[in-house]
Amino acid sequence: MKTYDSISAYIEACPAEHRTLLEQLRAIIQKNVPTAQETISYGIPTFKLRGNLIHFGLAKKHIGLYPGAAAVEAFKEALGAYKTSKGAIQLPLEEELPIGLIEDILRFSVAAQTKSA
Template sequence: MSVIDEYIRTCPESIRATLQLLKNIISQEAPGAIEKISYGMPTFYLKENLVHFAAAKRHIGFYPTPSGVTVFKSELGAYKHSKGAIQFPLDKPLPEDLIRRIVGFRVREVVEKHLQGRE
């Protein structure tokens, strides 16, 4: 069992399936990423922190770094968001396509950054 699976296991049963879906989406879009816990949150790491997520009382926090929010800001109108965070309400389905595109963007951004030596 991975550290992220363990995190999900400790969350309320009512949100575990949603958290598992989010984890699966991220894993599919970032297959080379390492799973870890950072800042107390499930984190996918690819040469640097790629994205984080966390369970809250009424939402799932998704943290794709400020660039991941900025690039997709025009599509985030339905969600509370800030500089580096997006809140997905628990009473609505996850926006799977949007999450896939954000994670894909972050993977490309990180790979390009490290290929160019801007570590």
């Protein structure tokens, strides 16, 4: 597994045709959670608030979005068009990002972290 020292380095190492989507996802997270700290965790871009808030990573045919099991369960119905697993969502590369849904998931995740603090 390659290691990266920043989210920018991670995105720059990805194929050029996917960088725009990755930068768009990063911007959505930054806009909605401006106080989140950017880092690399588990080898992929990670945003932390009071702990891991959300991760994302490029796969062959999708962007993996990892908000955790509670968020995936809470948005199960809205995520019906996407392949999911316990804490992951697969966003197909050939589709536009579901910005509103991502923003809703971020609000949910921030609320969950601030409630437990």
